[in-house]
Amino acid sequence: MSVQPVCFNLRGMVGDLTAMFRLRAEAKELEFTVKEDGELPVLILADEGKFRQVLVNLLGNAIKYTPHGGGGIAVADASR
8 A cells, every 4th residue: 555645735625524424414313513623734744535535434434323413523733
């Protein structure tokens, strides 16, 4: 497996995933929350495809296997 780091917009990715998974959560009558650190960097250097796939898998499974209540995503700057 190879890693292809690129500089990408983290907030944009979180926004895209929020839109996608909020609809799935609402279809199951679940609450979907998003918490973003106010000092979150806009751009990060990482393998965008792999990072997105991990988040999609985690969020998809969370919604799939949650019968009631809700879930979501929290994004913070770990370097602080």
